[in-house]
Amino acid sequence: MPWRGERDPYRVWLSEVMLQQTQVVTATPYYRSFLERFPTLDSLARARAADVLAAWAGLGYYRRARHLHEAARLVVREHGGRVPAEAEVFARLPGVGRYTVGAVLSIAFDRPLPALDGNVARVLSRLYALRASVREPRGAKALWTLARALVPMRRPGDWNQALMELGAVICTPRAPRCAECPVRRSCRALALGRVGEYPPIPARRAGEKVRRAVVLVERRGRVLVARREGPLLGGLWEPPGVDLEPGRHATAAAVRRALRAALAGLGVNARLTRSGHTVRHGITHRDIQAEVWRGEPLAPVRRTARLRWVDARRPAVALTALARKVIRAGQGAARSAADTRGAAPPGPHPPGR
Numbered sequence: 001m002p003w004r005g006e007r008d009p010y011r012v013w014l015s016e017v018m019l020q021q022t023q024v025v026t027a028t029p030y031y032r033s034f035l036e037r038f039p040t041l042d043s044l045a046r047a048r049a050a051d052v053l054a055a056w057a058g059l060g061y062y063r064r065a066r067h068l069h070e071a072a073r074l075v076v077r078e079h080g081g082r083v084p085a086e087a088e089v090f091a092r093l094p095g096v097g098r099y100t101v102g103a104v105l106s107i108a109f110d111r112p113l114p115a116l117d118g119n120v121a122r123v124l125s126r127l128y129a130l131r132a133s134v135r136e137p138r139g140a141k142a143l144w145t146l147a148r149a150l151v152p153m154r155r156p157g158d159w160n161q162a163l164m165e166l167g168a169v170i171c172t173p174r175a176p177r178c179a180e181c182p183v184r185r186s187c188r189a190l191a192l193g194r195v196g197e198y199p200p201i202p203a204r205r206a207g208e209k210v211r212r213a214v215v216l217v218e219r220r221g222r223v224l225v226a227r228r229e230g231p232l233l234g235g236l237w238e239p240p241g242v243d244l245e246p247g248r249h250a251t252a253a254a255v256r257r258a259l260r261a262a263l264a265g266l267g268v269n270a271r272l273t274r275s276g277h278t279v280r281h282g283i284t285h286r287d288i289q290a291e292v293w294r295g296e297p298l299a300p301v302r303r304t305a306r307l308r309w310v311d312a313r314r315p316a317v318a319l320t321a322l323a324r325k326v327i328r329a330g331q332g333a334a335r336s337a338a339d340t341r342g343a344a345p346p347g348p349h350p351p352g353r
Contacts (some may be wrong), residue, residue, distance in 0.1 A: 007082035010041040045076040053318035061078035067095025107157035114147035115160040119167025125199035129188035214241030215293040238323030270295035
């Protein structure tokens with residue numbers, strides 16, 4: 001892990017933000033490439049939001065990038081470019097929660113603060129046979145209290161990272177490697193023979209089904225994308241589209257009218273045809289089904305603040321994960337159609353016996 005042993009608070013902070021809801025193996029190349037583009041907090045603060053999102057593209061949970069960028073600007077503007085070492089000050093920055101405060105300040109500044117993530121919560125729940133889940137308010141309160149009582153005054157950053165790694169490598173959710181655990185003799189759940197029962201699994205939130213229709217407009221290897229607005233994925237780019245009412249069938253004519261209206265709002269007039277493809281994508285608790293249409297512009301399409309042509313292979317903007325799937329599906333369908341058109345016609349049947 002390239003951040004292991006790092007004491008630069010900006011780099012520690014970046015690693016902790018990237019590792020939220022993301023595995024180490026996924027975050028590592030993004031961490032390296034992000035630092036190549038924004039090596040210092042000041043360079044991140046001076047960057048355009050679009051460039052930050054583009055550097056984050058593919059990592060998901062883009063609100064993390066927006067918050068980090070906004071926080072970097074505040075640190076430069078209000079704190080002389082130095083990450084605050086005081087917990088109450090650092091906690092006021094956008095996107096900085098209790099875990100981030102404890103992790104960054106304990107590692108970068110030796111502050112004796114706990115850092116309770118899912119891995120640490122699992123270790124503590126099993127070690128003390130504590131029926132508490134970090135996903136529920138009461139359980140989280142009990143686990144934070146325990147974590148705060150255990151954190152040492154000396155080398156608290158090493159302590160927090162050791163607990164995190166113990167949970168990630170040894171005390172795993174399934175098939176924990178108890179025989180290799182350095183604290184197995186003190187583990188109450190192991191002594192009780194009930195390791196798998198800790199921590200308790202809370203009820204899952206019901207999933208939300210989302211239906212969309214999107215238009216794939218292509219021109220000489222470039223794809224037309226629009227910038228999304230609003231709290232959900234705002235600032236990211238994807239082929240123009242509209243949300244459809246879930247649970248109700250919409251006729252092709254109705255979807256076509258809705259898509260034409262959406263395109264007209266972007267200054268685009270196009271002939272629309274159904275592709276017959278549907279792309280599925282999951283994001284947090286949402287299950288998205290996107291009906292893919294093809295668009296043929298009837299007039300030149302000009303680039304605007306909300307609309308642009310991008311190279312499908314190197315888009316240079318932050319595409320949503322759904323956009324990437326839609327573009328791949330469209331290109332795959334185009335290749336299949338080309339292969340079909342290019343196939344040699346069947347020859348004459350050999351005479352029967």
